[in-house]
Amino acid sequence: MMRLAVLPLMVLLMAAAPPKPAPPPAPPPAPPIIIAHRGASAERPEHTLAAYERAIEQGADYIEPDLVPTKDHQLVARHENEIGGTTDVADHPEFASRKTTKTIDGQAMTGWFTEDFTLAELKTLRARERLPQLRPANAAFDGQYAIPTLAEVIALAKAASARTGRTIGIYPETKHPSYFKGLGLAVEPVLLAELAKAGWTTAAAPVFIQSFEVDNLKALKGQTGVRLIQLMGASGTSGDGHDYAEMATAAGLKAVAAYAFGVGPEKALIIPRGADGRLGTPTGFVADAHAAGLEVHPWTFRPENFFLPTEFKRGEDPKAIGDGEAEIRAYLATGIDGLFSDSTAMAARALAQPGK
Structure with a gap:
């Protein structure tokens, strides 16, 4: 009799209990980041403080200094x-x-x-536009800007973050690490020391370190918590002998994920171009990278006809500005997590209307 009396009571209590609240909706995914490739290099001579400042004005999330050492072992962009x-x-x-x-x-x-x-000697030089035939307007700035140091680039990013109220990060590339290590001018120790001075030593820091080589990234994995990016070309091998085609396979990307946070592939690994110069069918690269837990930041989006797929060129002049935003939107549709662009303004417009 006791059991029969208790059972209806339990049923009544369960029926009266309020329903559990639904879990909160998942936050929307973060928008892809804009990496200012050598600064706003479509508008100012590349790797100058002016190019970086221009990119920040236009909405860059990260500015990219390629780093090489001086004779006295300082790093410049x-x-x-x-x-x-x-x-x-x-x-x-x-x-x-x-x-x-x-x-x-x-x-x-x-x-x-x-x-x-020496750094002092390099500071007597002035920057020039690298592509004056395609970017003649940039050549008007020749002779105006010095070669910046890594410390100056970091200071610029920090000052811009304080001024704008948004975090501006840096995305340095270690150039030819094996070559410079052989000269006794390894890039990595100086880079890590400068990052430590800035307080940037963990994955939460607004920093990505990128390299086309593999072994220096594997070594960096044990030396810093900063996020690492494996760059890869659509063909060829790295300076330390690793084959990019193998690296770009599903198995290769899983191996990369053991030491890197993400990958920076040449665009053709995501959407190759056909013989007619038009974009072809997207590959499975982004899906494979995401399955391995890697972010994907392809390079490099440029606004001039010379660099664009056939369908996005406007007119016959190779230096004329084409529809680079449409090219970026095609890549956004593949699910990329960020992109390198010579034109921050172009990338920002494409991100503002990704489905246009």
Whole structure:
């Protein structure tokens, strides 16, 4: 009799209990980040404080300094250690004897190299537009800007963050790490020391460290908590001998995930171009990378016809501005998590209307 009396009471209590509240909705995914490729390099000579400032004004989340060392082991922002095409060094007779030929990652290069100059000497030079035939307006700024140090780039990002109220990060690339390590000018120790001075040592820091090589990223994994990005070309091998085609497979991406936070693939790994220069069918690269737990930040989106797929060119002039926003939207549809762009303004417009 006791059991029969208790059972209806339990049923009544259960029926009277209020329903459990529904779990809160999941937050929307963060929008893809805009990485200012060498700054706003479609509008100012690349790797100058002016180019970085312009990109920040236009909405960049991260500014990208490619890092090369000086003779006295300081880090400066240049796309390559050969600076004949991006500075006025050829106009300085005091440096004429330093022109030379070197082999870097298997490629012979002739010119002037940052590792043969002290920082003080490099500071006497001025930046020049690297692509004056395609970007003649940028050439009007030739001679105005110095070569910035990594410390100056960090200071700029911090000042901009304080001024704008939004976090501006840096996305440094370690250039030719094996080559410079062989010279006794390893990039990584100086980079980590500068990041530590800035208080940027964990995954929460507004920093990504990128490299086309593998072994230096694996070493960095044990030296810093900062997020690491494995860059990869659509073909070829890294400076330390790793094959990019193998790295881009599903199995290869799983291996990358053991030491990197994300990947920076050449765009063709995500959407290849056909023989007619038009975008083809997207590959499974983004899905494979996401399945491995990696973010995907492809490179590089540029506004000029010269760089664009056939369907997005406007007119016949290679230096005319085409529909780069449409190209970016095609890649956004694949689910990328960020993108490198020479034009921050173009990328921001595409992100504002991703489904247009």
